[in-house]
Amino acid sequence: MTDPKISRRGPGRPRGFDDATVLGAAMRLFWREGYSGASMPQISAATGLSTSSLYNAYGSKLDLLVxxxxxxxDTVLDSFMLGPLARGGDGLADVDAFLDRLAATIDAAHPRGCLTVNTIAEFRDPPPPVAARTARYRSQLRQALRAALSRARHLGEIPADAVDQRADALVPIVVAFNLLVAAHAPASETRDLLTVARTLTHRGLR
Known part of the structure; x- marks a missing residue:
């Protein structure tokens, strides 16, 4: 999932740290503070690496965000949020389970929405590597929804011509939901969006 256009330091001495641990710490900081709000000293403190070590390992702050x-x-979308939706064995039940996972984020101790959606909101004119990641997210979301809705069609749960139309309609609802969660909108508003999503998903249920 890496982009060859992103600068990375060439091979040298083996790294004296765990890449996943460092990226996980940076991910959580960007998720909490945003790209602009996360300073290099904060990133250094969160990851336990000096700024020079971060630069040598990952390049610029933008490279680290990417x-x-x-x-x-890999760790949140594919493993937890979208992967089960895309690869599940059911139809509408998998969509409902995905919406349940979204609903659970409302009640988190510190609701943050989705890191990638937050990045969409923060960058009005995103650099190409960031734009590529946010476009990938929208594509992954639509493909995962379409996969589950296609299973629902084969199970006779929705009309045959409903798959693409409903997937296309659900994508902006999910994006809007995450934006509202990150903005700490009233829970009633975010839950209403999920109610709309469920109603749309189950329309024409047989």
Missing amino acids: AALDHYS
Whole structure:
């Protein structure tokens, strides 16, 4: 999931740290503070690496954000949020389970929404590597929803012509939901969006 255009330091001495641990710490900091709000001293403190070590390992702060977005895609989106939706064995039940996972984020101690959606909101004119990651997220979300809805169609749960239309409609609802969660909007508003998503998903249920 890395981009060859992102600068990375060439091979040298083996790293004296665990890459996943460092990227996980950077990911959580960017998720909490945003790209602009996370300073290099904060990143250094969170990761336990000096700024020079971070630069040597990952490149610029922007390079580190991109690496953190890739780590988020692998460890949160694919492993927990979107992967089960895409690869599940059911149809509408898998969509409902995904919406349940979204609903659980409302009640988190510190609701933060989705790191990639937050990045979409923060960068009005994103650098190409960031734009590529946010575009990938929207594509992954749509593909995962389409996969589950296709299973629902084969199970006779929704009309045959509903798959693409409903996937296309659900993507902006999910994005808007995450934006509202990150903005600490009233829980009633975010839950109402999920109610709309469920109603749309189950329309024409047989």
